[in-house]
Amino acid sequence: MKTIVINTGTEILLGDVLNTHLAFIAREIFQFGLRIDEQRAIPDGDAIQTALADVSSWAEIVFVTGGLGPTSDDITRELVAGYLQLPLVENPIVREAIRSRLAARRIPITKRIWRQALVPAGAEVLPNENGTAPGLYLRTKINPAVPSPHLFLLPGPPRELQPMFRNFVAPVLHRITAELKKDAMRIFRIANMGESIIERKIGDLVFAIPGIELGYCARPGEVDVRIIGSAEAVAQAEKIIREKLSNAIFSASDESLAAVLIRLLSEGGQTLALAESCTGGFLADQITNVPGASKVFVAGYVTYSNEEKIRTLGVSCESIEKFGAVSEQVATEMAEGIRIRTGATHGIATTGVAGPSGGSADKPVGTVFVGLSSENQPARCEKFFFPSDRETFKQLVAQRAFDLLRKRLME
């Protein structure tokens, strides 16, 4: 079934917000055998009518996001009803849901609010558990006089749209896609190996499997390998990928590298401490984004200044003087220092030149050392070179640092 997503919102076209709906919806609908064939972003206002007229000849399912709220530029509901030549009828259940939600929050009710209780005749209401504007489902050819696909009108804020999609859109999709063939999909996540090297290892072998679709997606410090096809074809491809890439694969589910690390440490009853210089807290932030991190994460120090490295981590003045703060010696001492000081099983340290300034001929912007210290094991240190903007630099260093420990845990 041909599927299209239409995002309304002048703020998207002005570049004020990133459109995250597309990625969310794409992932959610795959299980129903659906893919997005096209996506469009259009301004608030009557562009939605033109777009609907335009796509109704070929699209079978259309998701429209945005424009359902109470303010004057929220007119998706009215325009879609107009396009379909359906009258708007006030729905008493929606009206009551809005009233009680606003009363509980002591928000004064203005006249405009009630527009959100209007429903095109024959539409199904998709309850909004995180806001006032409900979503709407209008079945295909709801008005036989007007060509129209299955039409879902969804609220703009992701925190309203996402639970609504999972709780109320999914059951409708389940119903209308019952006849479709469902492909299997697997995504393998690989840290710190280039796309071209991965392609050389597995590309030809996987391509040779009939009916398999193979894709790569490169992110900073990570490549995702995606295979789509029948369950048998995917199983065959998985066997090859696992054989060729073995423990370079850190996840075959959607787990981030930080989450994998937390899980491995947790399973082994081990703990982690961090000493960050150039990554400035990014590693700690990634680790603490994982629910349950507090069980394994003891402490993280961001020691930007030399004094802090010396006083708090016990790095020796001599090492800093002789080798510089950005050096193998200092990275190793930082990792040892944080581990011993906090009593953690493992200590990871980063020191480098994030830029844009601070580089030298010897240690240009992008130079970084990652130290790893573990109980009863020799310390390790690796040197990398990532000349890029500060945020990408931090991401690249984090992937290297986490993978260094992950591999040690799997030894």
Add this chain to the structure above:
Amino acid sequence: MKTIVINTGTEILLGDVLNTHLAFIAREIFQFGLRIDEQRAIPDGDAIQTALADVSSWAEIVFVTGGLGPTSDDITRELVAGYLQLPLVENPIVREAIRSRLAARRIPITKRIWRQALVPAGAEVLPNENGTAPGLYLRTKINPAVPSPHLFLLPGPPRELQPMFRNFVAPVLHRITAELKKDAMRIFRIANMGESIIERKIGDLVFAIPGIELGYCARPGEVDVRIIGSAEAVAQAEKIIREKLSNAIFSASDESLAAVLIRLLSEGGQTLALAESCTGGFLADQITNVPGASKVFVAGYVTYSNEEKIRTLGVSCESIEKFGAVSEQVATEMAEGIRIRTGATHGIATTGVAGPSGGSADKPVGTVFVGLSSENQPARCEKFFFPSDRETFKQLVAQRAFDLLRKRLME
């Protein structure tokens, strides 16, 4: 001039990557009097020909991203040339640029690489300083037999597209938009004030100015107020906005709250240290994303465990026992502790329940205390309640914490 962005790439439609091109291009073209009237994402392959045929009747400028690389699914160049009925001709300058770039990196050259040196007859080459595939500019009606807008073919990776846009697309736009009226735009960024409160303060007054366009964009802990119109109208609106919101506005340029804070501290010759519990390094990460942060940022400790809070920050056991780790008392002691320990001018501390578990009836998930300690000033502590996912929680706390210090610096 009607402008459209077409993003090619199956990975966008599968939800594997977020489309950041739209926001980037939208911001870059505004200065030329252009806005994006529509954006479409389409799969790799011949969908680009259908889309071009479809939009050529009304669009005057079209930006196409993606599909210019060397792999088998990169066929934008060939399909666009096909649509325009233009022959592809190898460009010797592009060929040489590719050869020398790959030689310098010792990357072996395969046959497919040379496809990137093919140029539709009459197209202008937009050099790629960060990759092999050049961009292409095809002026409107380049082949009089085929209706076509001004057409820019741009590479998919943002780190290639963005500098190419600024250095080589902008001059072309400057030329072809010379006749257009250019609106002025200003964006005011406001922390920790709800959209509806801002609207009540300025909405009617700004709307009353003839020819002004007013928009709001809400993000976690922040609302951007955007005004567009003639220079005079924008100046008039700015006067009202500054009068009504005064120092709730933290930026009228594109500066983030963290960047404003770094600038204010730097101007005052002051320094900052952080003690984070529930925010887990996010504040330090935000601060160190700002180039030059090392001048004012002394150190950040992520003290997740009670022992760390006691040992490293000097929080008293009694306070933790009597009030709990999530309390005004502990937040204040953490802020004082980090400031005194590091000798910084200001110390900020966070302690709270990020969730999803760890809440109690007394302190439910989302409860957080932010402490602020400054040299020669009484310590402050504020309590907030942000029940949301971990990442949003961290963002909301960061905005509150940074704004607390910003306001102190402006007193």
